[in-house]
Amino acid sequence: MSENTHQKLRDEIENGIVTGVFEPGERLDEVQLAKRFGVSRTPIREALMQLSAIGLVEIRPRRGAVVVDPAPQRVFEMFEVMAEMEGMAGALAARRHTEVDRDALLAAHASCEHSAASQDADAYYYDNEGFHLAIYAASHSSFLEDQCIALHRRLRPYRRLQLRVRNRMKVSLDEHAGIIAAILAGDTENARKRLRDHIVVQGDRFSDLMQILPKAR
Amino acid sequence: MSENTHQKLRDEIENGIVTGVFEPGERLDEVQLAKRFGVSRTPIREALMQLSAIGLVEIRPRRGAVVVDPAPQRVFEMFEVMAEMEGMAGALAARRHTEVDRDALLAAHASCEHSAASQDADAYYYDNEGFHLAIYAASHSSFLEDQCIALHRRLRPYRRLQLRVRNRMKVSLDEHAGIIAAILAGDTENARKRLRDHIVVQGDRFSDLMQILPKAR
DNA sequence: GTCAATATTTATGTATACAAGAATACTAGT
DNA sequence: ACTAGTATTCTTGTATACATAAATATTGAC
Numbered sequence: 313m314s315e316n317t318h319q320k321l322r323d324e325i326e327n328g329i330v331t332g333v334f335e336p337g338e339r340l341d342e343v344q345l346a347k348r349f350g351v352s353r354t355p356i357r358e359a360l361m362q363l364s365a366i367g368l369v370e371i372r373p374r375r376g377a378v379v380v381d382p383a384p385q386r387v388f389e390m391f392e393v394m395a396e397m398e399g400m401a402g403a404l405a406a407r408r409h410t411e412v413d414r415d416a417l418l419a420a421h422a423s424c425e426h427s428a429a430s431q432d433a434d435a436y437y438y439d440n441e442g443f444h445l446a447i448y449a450a451s452h453s454s455f456l457e458d459q460c461i462a463l464h465r466r467l468r469p470y471r472r473l474q475l476r477v478r479n480r481m482k483v484s485l486d487e488h489a490g491i492i493a494a495i496l497a498g499d500t501e502n503a504r505k506r507l508r509d510h511i512v513v514q515g516d517r518f519s520d521l522m523q524i525l526p527k528a529r
Numbered sequence: 530m531s532e533n534t535h536q537k538l539r540d541e542i543e544n545g546i547v548t549g550v551f552e553p554g555e556r557l558d559e560v561q562l563a564k565r566f567g568v569s570r571t572p573i574r575e576a577l578m579q580l581s582a583i584g585l586v587e588i589r590p591r592r593g594a595v596v597v598d599p600a601p602q603r604v605f606e607m608f609e610v611m612a613e614m615e616g617m618a619g620a621l622a623a624r625r626h627t628e629v630d631r632d633a634l635l636a637a638h639a640s641c642e643h644s645a646a647s648q649d650a651d652a653y654y655y656d657n658e659g660f661h662l663a664i665y666a667a668s669h670s671s672f673l674e675d676q677c678i679a680l681h682r683r684l685r686p687y688r689r690l691q692l693r694v695r696n697r698m699k700v701s702l703d704e705h706a707g708i709i710a711a712i713l714a715g716d717t718e719n720a721r722k723r724l725r726d727h728i729v730v731q732g733d734r735f736s737d738l739m740q741i742l743p744k745a746r
Numbered sequence: 747g748t749c750a751a752t753a754t755t756t757a758t759g760t761a762t763a764c765a766a767g768a769a770t771a772c773t774a775g776t
Numbered sequence: 777a778c779t780a781g782t783a784t785t786c787t788t789g790t791a792t793a794c795a796t797a798a799a800t801a802t803t804g805a806c
Contacts (some may be wrong), residue, residue, distance in 0.1 A: 316590040318578070319758075342788075344761055352761045354571075357789090361535070365582035367675075373533040374788055389672035393617070400613045455606035458584075503659045559758075569791045591758055591797055633759090717777075 314347060317351055321359035324349065327512035329379050330468045331366055336381035341368060368466070387470055394463050398444070401460055402491060402507035403500040405450035413450035414496060420446040421492050428481045436481050443488060447507070452493065484510075534568055538576035546585055546596050547685045553598035563661035584665070589647040604687055607732060611680050615661070619708060619724035622667035630667035631713060637663040638709050641682055645698045653698050656688060660705060664724070667712070691731055693745070701727075 328334045331343060340360065344355045349356070360377045363369045369377045382390070405413065420443040427435035438499070448457040474480060487510045494503035542562070545551045562573045577594045580586045586594045599607070622630065637660040644652035661681060664676040691697060704727045711720035 319590075322582075328775055343786095353788090354762090358578045358759095361578040362582035365579035373536075376788065389670045392670060393614075393673050393676060396613065396617045397610075400610070438597060453606045453609060455603055456610050459610060498732055526750095542762070560756095570758090571790055571792090575789095592799095 318355040318362075318389045321349060321351070321355055322362045325356055325359055326363060326368060327464075329363070330465060332469060334379050336379050340377040340379065342376070366462070379463075385463040387467075389461065393510060394460075395468060395508045396465065397456065397460050398447070398511050399450050399508035401451040401453075401456055402495060402503035404453055404456070404500050405447050406495045406500040407502040408452045409450040409495060413446070416446045417443075417450060417492055417495065421488055424485055428485045431481070433481065434528040436484075438521055440484065447491075447495070531535055533576040535572040535579075538568070540577050542576055543580060543585060543682075547682060549686060550598050553596050554644060555596045559593070568690070585681070593595040595599065604684075607684055608687075608728060608731060609678065611677075611684060612725045614673065614680065615664070615728050616675050616721040616725035617672055618665050618668040618670075619712060621662050621670055621673070623712045623715050623717040625669045625721040626667040626712060630663070633663045634660075634667060634709055634712065638705055639703055641705055645702045648698075652699065653701075657701065664708075664712070675715035690732060 321374050323339075325334070334340065340404040342356050342360070345356045346353045360369055360371065364371045364377065368380060371377045409417070420439065424436060424443055427439050441464070445461070448460045451457060460499045487506065491503060491510060494506055542557075544552070551557065554732060557577065557578070559570045559573050563570045566573070577586060581588045581594065587597050590596045603698060626634070637656065640656040641660055644656050650746065658681070662678070665677045668674060704723065708720060708723045708727060710721055
């Protein structure tokens with residue numbers, strides 16, 4: 313290992329959790345992970361410590377680490393907060409966006425249109441992320457951007473499920489169009505409201521998804 | 530050490546950073562900390578890992594950990610986000626607070642009045658924290674509450690400075706009264722606005738404080 | 747005397763060893 | 777056969793050892 317291993321392990325494991333390689337509630341055995349990644353327990357533990365600090369895993373004393381499995385109520389709250397933060401990012405973006413930001417937003421939106429047109433849910437999922445990242449960047453608040461990215465990341469698994477909902481891509485795309493228009497027009501409160509609703513809708517749909525989720529496991 | 534050491538160390542070091550025992554920019558030497566707390570480097574490192582995950586320290590590969598010293602711009606952004614989150618908590622509290630919450634809010638407010646009356650800045654600082662915690666709790670969103678507490682904690686050092694500003698206690702108290710009234714009246718948007726402004730004012734004052742800060746070091 | 751190249755030292759990163767608590771298996775007694 | 781108590785195993789938590797990169801000091805040349 314040439315460079316800092318625990319950093320990479322942190323990313324690997326975090327990614328594994330977010331993409332479902334490690335399922336919620338799953339026990340993360342240190343020696344098992346160590347073998348898996350071909351390292352000793354030390355960097356594994358350091359990675360798990362970091363993940364516990366950001367709330368992705370829970371470490372119970374003397375009983376090891378498990379992937380947190382937030383109650384539906386809590387996930388709903390996370391969407392609620394996400395909605396507010398996205399709204400804030402949109403409001404700031406409306407006020408502060410530069411020409412570079414505008415081009416990035418339009419390009420991201422175009423990508424979404426493209427993948428929606430070809431009915432490619434995976435591609436749309438990816439491009440949608442880019443769209444939201446562009447908004448965060450346009451807010452010109454690096455702290456808000458960091459916070460949004462972190463929360464967005466944690467909600468990934470739940471958001472991914474939502475694209476399976478019928479017609480969601482089309483609706484999402486329409487909402488994006490309205491959001492972009494509001495931001496580029498400099499209409500802060502409209503941008504805030506539209507983004508907030510955009511996420512809240514996802515949260516509302518979430519209750520439907522919770523009905524399906526248990527079966528998937 | 531009978532129980533999980535790294536957890537305690539994490540809290541100790543975090544507290545040290547937040548209260549100024551470890552100054553921003555200060556290098557956190559592992560062996561030094563290990564000696565200081567009478568443990569080996571291992572749990573110290575695990576504690577530092579956790580602190581780096583929440584952004585309180587920065588770990589540069591092979592170059593050790595330092596207490597992060599956010600640029601003024603970034604601190605301002607943190608206040609901006611804090612304002613929005615507090616506003617959200619207030620809005621939710623206005624809608625969802627129970628009788629227990631109401632009593633807690635009134636009690637917290639009474640404590641603030643008391644310490645303000647006796648011109649005790651330290652006591653007011655403490656009671657003020659209790660007031661805000663009561664609002665978070667009344668929001669009945671455990672995730673929002675956690676986020677607010679975490680951010681509130683990180684802004685502690687900067688907020689502490691602000692009470693030195695002349696008359697700040699009196700003004701703060703008046704604002705609290707308005708906030709409580711809005712929450713108890715169930716006026717969500719008024720509560721949001723008042724709380725947002727309450728924090729933003731702190732942020733605005735912050736620019737003044739940045740002029741003083743460099744001298745203090 | 748100053749700068750550069752090299753040697754030494756110091757601190758971090760990772761692995762391993764050891765200690766102790768929790769989970770599990772096993773044995774004995776009813 | 778089932779329960780309770782004990783023994784064993786397994787895993788985490790902490791300490792220590794070793795390797796390696798960065799920082800510092802030293803020496804030599806100009």
